[in-house]
Every structure is written in C-alpha cells, then in structure tokens.
Amino acid sequence: xxxxxxxxxxxxxxxxxxxxxxxxxxxxxxxxxxxxxxxxxxxxxxxxxxxxxxxxxxxxxxxxxxxxxxxxxxxxxxxxxxxxxxxxxxxxxxxxxxxxxxxxxxxxxxxxxxxxxxxxxxxxxxxxxxxxxxxxxxxxxxxxxxxxxxxxxxxxxxxxxxxxxxxxxxxxxxxxxxxxxxxxxxxxxxxxxxxxxxxxxxxxxxxxxxxxxxxxxxxxxxxxxxxxxxxxxxxxxxxxxxxxxxxxxxxxxxxxxxxxxxxxxxxxxxxxxxxxxxxxxxxxxxxxxxxxxxxxxxxxxxxxxxxxxxxxxxxxxxxxxxxxxxxxxxxxxxxxxxxxxxxxxxxxxxxxxxxxxxxxxxxxxxxxxxxxxxxxxxxxxxxxxxxxxxxxxxxxxxxxxxxxxxxxxxxxxxxxxxxxxxxxxxxxxxxxxxxxxxxxxxxxxxxxxxxxxxxxxxxxxxxxxxxxxxxxxxxxxxxxxxxxxxxxxxxxxxxxxxxxx
Numbered sequence: 001x002x003x004x005x006x007x008x009x010x011x012x013x014x015x016x017x018x019x020x021x022x023x024x025x026x027x028x029x030x031x032x033x034x035x036x037x038x039x040x041x042x043x044x045x046x047x048x049x050x051x052x053x054x055x056x057x058x059x060x061x062x063x064x065x066x067x068x069x070x071x072x073x074x075x076x077x078x079x080x081x082x083x084x085x086x087x088x089x090x091x092x093x094x095x096x097x098x099x100x101x102x103x104x105x106x107x108x109x110x111x112x113x114x115x116x117x118x119x120x121x122x123x124x125x126x127x128x129x130x131x132x133x134x135x136x137x138x139x140x141x142x143x144x145x146x147x148x149x150x151x152x153x154x155x156x157x158x159x160x161x162x163x164x165x166x167x168x169x170x171x172x173x174x175x176x177x178x179x180x181x182x183x184x185x186x187x188x189x190x191x192x193x194x195x196x197x198x199x200x201x202x203x204x205x206x207x208x209x210x211x212x213x214x215x216x217x218x219x220x221x222x223x224x225x226x227x228x229x230x231x232x233x234x235x236x237x238x239x240x241x242x243x244x245x246x247x248x249x250x251x252x253x254x255x256x257x258x259x260x261x262x263x264x265x266x267x268x269x270x271x272x273x274x275x276x277x278x279x280x281x282x283x284x285x286x287x288x289x290x291x292x293x294x295x296x297x298x299x300x301x302x303x304x305x306x307x308x309x310x311x312x313x314x315x316x317x318x319x320x321x322x323x324x325x326x327x328x329x330x331x332x333x334x335x336x337x338x339x340x341x342x343x344x345x346x347x348x349x350x351x352x353x354x355x356x357x358x359x360x361x362x363x364x365x366x367x368x369x370x371x372x373x374x375x376x377x378x379x380x381x382x383x384x385x386x387x388x389x390x391x392x393x394x395x396x397x398x399x400x401x402x403x404x405x406x407x408x409x410x411x412x413x414x415x416x417x418x419x420x421x422x423x424x425x426x427x428x429x430x431x432x433x434x435x436x437x438x439x440x441x442x443x444x445x446x447x448x449x450x451x452x453x454x455x456x457x458x459x460x461x462x463x464x465x466x467x468x469x470x471x472x473x474x475x476x477x478x479x480x481x482x483x484x485x486x487x488x489x490x491x492x493x494x495x496x497x498x499x500x501x
Contacts, residue, residue: 015274017157022270024168029266030330032183033259035175038333042258044180047126050106051134061091062141063362064224069145078208079215086215087224088142096138100131107131122180129184133191140195146202146209155201159194166190248385248397261394263330264337268344271318275310275348276355286363297422300360304428305479307352308435312474315345317466319443324454336394342440343398347405349436353428354409357417369416377408427480434477438470 032041065088072080107127147156167190174182203209249258286296318325323338361370381404388396410432417423450462475484 014154014157017160018270018273020161020164021273024164025266025270026329028168028171029263031172032175033330036179038259040180042262043122044183045258045262047123047130047180050127051103051130061088061095061224062144065142065145066148067362068220068224069149073149073206081206081208082210082212083215083217083220084145085142085209086211086213087217087220088145089139089211090213090216091221091224092138092141096135099138100135103127103131103134126180126184129188133188136191136195140198143198143202146206147198150205152205155198155205159198159201162197163190163194166193248382248389249394257394260334260337261340261397263326263334264340264344264398267318267322267326267337267341268348271311271314271345272348272351274314275307275352286359289363296360296363300356300417300421301424301427302483303356303359304353305431305483307356308349308431309474309478309483311349311352312435312438312478313467313471315349316439316443316470317463319345319439320447320450320466321459321463323447324450324459327453328456328459340394340398342444343395343402345439346402346436347409349432349439350402350405350409353432354413357413360417360421370413373408373412373416376412377404380404380407431478431480435474438473438477442473443470 029041032044036044065084068084068088069081072084104127107124144156167186170186170189171183174186176182178185249261286299289296289299319342322341323335326334326337326341358370381401384400384403385397386400388400390396392399414423414425414428418425446466454462475487479487
C-alpha cells in the first residue's frame with residue numbers, strides 16, 4: 001500500500017477513534033459525576049494524573065525505538081530489526097519494573113502530600129493495583145514502534161476504539177456497585193485484552209519478529225540512549241505541563257475544584273485530539289524523509305498551517321457554545337469551567353507550533369535543546385499557576401498554563417527551529433494571528449450573541465452552522481494558496497467519486 005493511501009487510511013481511522021473517545025467521555029463524565037459526585041470524579045482524575053507522571057520514566061526511549069525501528073526496516077535487515085526489538089523489550093521491562101515500584105512508594109506516602117484532602121487508604125490501594133497497568137504500558141512500547149514504522153496507525157486506532165468501548169461498558173456496569181474500583185477493573189481488563197490483540201497484529205505485520213535475550217545488545221542500548229538522553233528532559237517537561245494542574249488545584253483549592261477544572265480540560269483535550277489527528281501521522285513521515293536526506297522545511301510549514309486550520313474549525317464552535325454545552329452536559333454548577341476553557345484552548349494553539357518543531361528536530365536528531373525550551377515553559381507554567389492560583393483561583397491556574405505554553409511553544413520553539421532550518425517566520429506569525437483572530441475575536445463575539453441556556457437541538461444546529469462558517473473562513477485565511485489548491489482538488493475528486501456511486 002502506498003504512503004498516500006496509508007496516510008489517508010490512518011487519518012480516517014484516527015479521526016473515527018477521536019469521535020469514539022469524545023462520545024464515550026461525554027457520556028461517562030456526567031455518569032461519573034452523578035454516581036460518584038464531584039469529589040469522587042475529582043478523585044478519579046487525580047488517580048489518572050498520578051499515573052500519567054510515570055511516563056517520565058520512559059526516559060525518551062519510545063521516540064528512539066521508533067526511529068531505530070524505522071531505520072532498521074529501511075535497511076531490510078531482520079537481524080538489525082530484532083536486535084532493536086529485543087534490546088528495547090528488555091529495556092522497557094526494566095524501566096516498567098522501576099516505574100511500578102516507584103508508584104507503590106508514592107502510594108505509601110501519598111497521605112503526606114495530600115493530607116485530609118483525599119481518602120488515604122482508597123488512593124493507596126488504587127495506586128498499588130494500577131502499578132500493573134504501568135508495567136504493561138511500558139512493555140508495549142517496542143510493539144508500538146513497529147506499528148509506527150509501518151505507518152499502520154489505523155491498527156492502533158482500531159484497538160483504541162475497542163479498548164474505549166469495552167472500558168466504557170464495564171465502567172457503566174460496575175461503578176454503581178464497586179465505586180472507583182469498577183473503573184480500575186474496567187481499565188485493567190480492557191488494556192490486557194487490547195494489548196494481546198496488538199501483539200498479534202504486529203506479528204502479522206512483521207512475521208520475522210522474534211525476541212531473544214542474546215540479541216539484546218549493549219551497543220544498541222548505547223545508541224538508543226545517545227538519541228533519547230535529550231528527550232528525557234523534554235518528556236519531564238511535557239508531563240509537568242500536562243499533569244501538574246490537578247495537583248496544584250487539589251493542594252490550593254480542593255477536589256471539587258479538580259472536577260470543575262477537569263471538565264474544562266477534558267473538553268479542551270478532546271478538541272486537541274481532533275486537531276492533531278493528521279499531525280500524529282507526520283512524525284514517522286518526517287523520519288522517513290530524513291532517512292532519505294530529503295528537505296523537511298516545506299512539510300514543516302504545511303504541517304503548522306494544517307494544525308492551525310483544524311484548531312480553528314474545531315475550537316471556534318466550542319468557544320461560542322462552550323458555556324451552553326457545559327450547562328446541558330454536567331449542570332449549572334460547572335458553568336465556571338467555560339471561562340477556564342478559553343485559556344486552555346489557547347494553549348493548544350501554541351502547541352500547534354511546538355508539535356511540528358519537535359517532530360522535525362527529533363527526525364533530524366537535533367533535539368538536544370528542545371528539552372531546555374520545554375523545561376523553561378514547564379517551570380514558567382507551574383510557577384505562574386501557583387502564584388496566580390493563590391490570588392485568582394482556577395482562572396489563575398489556567399492563565400499560568402497559557403502563558404507558559406506561549407513562551408515555550410511559540411517564542412522559544414521557533415527561535416530554536418531557526419538555528420537548524422529555514423524558517424518562514426512571518427508566514428507562521430501571520431497564520432497564527434488569523435487563527436487566533438477567528439477563534440478569540442469572531443468566536444468570542446458570537447459567544448456573546450448565543451444564549452447560555454439553549455436546548456440540545458439548538459446546540460446541534462448552532463454547532464453545525466458555526467463549524468461550516470469557520471471552515472470557510474479558516475480555509476481562506478489560515479491555509480496558503482498551495483494548500484487551498486490541494487485541498488480543493490481533493491474535495492472535488494472525492495465529491496465526484498461519491499456522486500458516481
């Protein structure tokens with residue numbers, strides 16, 4: 001199958017995956033809140049946040065393994081491929097055991113940090129059990145390297161959908177009687193099942209794949225570390241940026257406020273997942289082009305414009321209808337989440353730049369300073385979130401997060417990219433301006449027109465109209481001439497095929 005067909009197929013399935021994730025979350029969030037209460041839902045979000053911190057212990061090796069797997073497959077050398085696989089499986093097994101042990105230690109001392117804000121025994125037992133999930137997630141990294149290398153992200157997307165559906169059904173059935181434990185059991189069962197299926201599909205993709213302790217190589221490990229050592233700090237920074245806010249909110253304000261913040265963050269993350277549906281496929285494409293010594297500059301600038309285009313068309317309707325949707329979705333007591341949502345949406349406009357910078361520099365192995373940029377942004381984020389959170393509450397935390405994102409993901413990232421590559425600075429700034437003007441200028445103005453109390457039917461109609469409106473505006477103002485021409489021809493060809501059928 002050609003790269004273009006794989007790109008289209010994977011993008012379609014990733015988009016469907018995002019729809020399934022969003023729908024399941026939209027259904028489960030109010031269910032969680034109704035059954036467990038705001039404190040119970042906040043407790044679940046806190047558990048997920050704690051587990052997420054242990055991605056740091058991956059030490060940047062997933063990116064290194066994906067890159068080495070791609071390079072080994074390009075050489076068509078089964079011995080080299082299995083050396084990468086065997087070395088990485090041993091490596092991630094060891095890292096997973098370390099992560100599971102550290103999570104158990106965190107469980108023992110969690111009461112010292114949170115005090116009376118959480119149920120000490122419940123948190124401790126939940127973290128002990130979920131240490132098994134941590135180990136399992138680590139061990140799956142080498143298998144995911146094959147899926148990425150073969151550009152078969154459609155397989156991954158299908159397995160994610162299966163995982164979500166199984167987990168959602170089990171959560172719905174179990175939490176009324178088992179409380180938080182219903183969600184934990186559902187998570188573990190769904191992960192074990194889908195990870196087993198993933199291993200089966202990877203073996204079908206590459207039948208020559210085999211594991212042997214004898215193939216685990218010190219030289220390969222050194223090579224992986226040489227690439228990944230600069231990714232470690234970047235992973236730490238990204239985890240700090242994405243996982244710190246629930247801790248700050250819990251410590252400064254309380255678990256019920258974590259639920260309010262979590263509602264806004266969930267909506268922003270759902271939109272972000274749609275925005276980066278296509279972009280997620282580009283990382284292996286950058287690596288493949290780099291392995292052939294092809295220029296990445298044009299693809300980089302196109303990737304940013306595509307990111308900003310999707311960010312505009314998906315986030316503008318949420319800006320306009322966010323407050324009305326939140327009231328319909330989880331109730332008026334969460335109405336204040338809409339104000340937090342505006343700042344969180346701005347952060348992934350910034351990430352639209354950073355993501356592509358990071359992908360190119362990783363592909364070029366010129367990523368040693370990107371970690372410093374990310375760490376500076378994380379420190380700015382946490383510092384401002386604490387200072388402003390003490391003074392202004394949840395809004396202050398959100399403002400701190402958005403400022404840190406702007407400094408690191410736009411200002412410093414573009415400055416770093418320009419050291420290694422040709423940067424069309426004013427093109428990016430112009431497109432970023434138009435995207436933000438459409439969302440935060442036109443979008444917020446229309447938000448004042450729409451009533452916050454509307455029906456679900458009106459919400460759907462307004463959402464469809466605003467999506468079409470911003471699709472046209474973003475197509476004209478955010479994409480450049482070449483991308484408009486390509487997308488226009490593609491839309492016409494698809495339309496003709498559909499009409500023939």
